[in-house]
Amino acid sequence: MESRIREAIEDLRNGNIVLIYDADGREEETDLVVASQFTTPDVVRTLRKDGGGLIFLMVHPVVTEKFKLPFLTDVYEDNSDRYPVFKALVPNDIPYDTKSSFSLTINHRKTFTGITDVDRAMTMSEFAKLAGLVGKLHDGYAMDLFGKSFRSPGHIPICAASQDILKERFGHTELSVALLTMADLIPVATGCEMMGDDGNSLSKEKAMAYAKEVGHVFLEGSEIIEAWKEWSE
Secondary structure, X not given: OOHHHHHHHHHHHOOOOEEEEOOOOOOOOEEEEEEHHHOOHHHHHHHHHHHEEEEEEXXXXXXXXXXXXXXXXHHHHHOOOOOHHHHHOOOOOOOOOOOOOEEEEEEEOOOOOOOOHHXXXXXXXXXXXXXXXXXXXXXXXXXXXXHHHEEEEEEEEEEEOOOOOOOOOOOHHHHHHHHHHHOOOOXXXXXXXXXXXXXXXXXXXXXXXXXXXXXXXXXEHHHHHHHHHHHHO
């Protein structure tokens, strides 16, 4: 396993942010990523100010299965007869991928509006805390606990990793979940895309310069994919 992967794993274990760039020819975006179990209001503030994109959760398929979380595309398809607008909005033209990873949006039931740094940190850290228990919970009970703790819709979107991690889909969701799994952390990540001042995503070069300036590890998706193959064997 490469030294930068080891460094990133150690940083994640210490509650620090790492930067992940997916790939040239894909989204070509860099996400700020932190283990959700360590997400605090200060972390959310950093993501909001230094990232500027959507702040969201990236979740391992074992967790989504326990909580019975659907892909939104499946919800749209199953309900398109009743709500024809879903059929009109089918995301069949995503230029960088074959399927959207978006699931539900949530707020913790103890939040107020759900959008403040404090509220979003609570939603994400509490989600991770509950996700850390799924191995000990029966499916139905896990879903009941999830419903007792969270409401939907909310201000935190959930992105669900594909079933076979880093075999068919190679997005930030899969890359982040794989990295957390290798770090032996709860496989739920908090992420935020880095935006530039020109109205576009922050360039790879500027993201690398930011990482160097603030002392964060910058990883390319290919590095994580190779480490995952090695770790999985």
